[in-house]
Amino acid sequence: MVNIDTxxxxxxxxxxxxxxPHFEKTSYRVKKKIFATHAPDSHxxxxxxxxxDQSVFCAFDKTIIYPVDNKWGKQGWTLVDLKKIRKEMLxxxxxxxxxxxxxKK
Structure with missing residues (x-):
């Protein structure tokens, strides 16, 4: 398990x-591009x-790492359950x- 501060x-x-900020979430960006987000009070x-990479990580355990269930998931956006993932995997x-x-250029 990993907490949100970690x-x-x-x-x-x-x-x-x-x-x-990114709508109601916090985004983490490099070169003005988002690579991660999280919503307050969510794990x-x-x-x-x-x-x-999405298919490789999701193959590990689809209850921990899984694609977003819409067109964003098909573009690589992937959800991660912090209550279940190990710190090294994260x-x-x-x-x-x-x-x-x-x-990316």
């Missing part, structure tokens, strides 16, 4: 990341992955999301 600390640990966070997931968004 999630925030991990998301902000990458170079150039800023936390900014579910959302990260942006490539389709391939670190890998956030690094992958950061690199996916941060490496």
């Amino acid at each position: 999630f925030k600390q991990l998301a902000l640990s990458f170079p150039g990341v800023e936390a900014q 579910i966070v959302c990260v942006k992955l490539s389709e391939i 670190k890998d997931l956030l690094a992958t999301a950061y690199n996916c968004v941060g490496s």
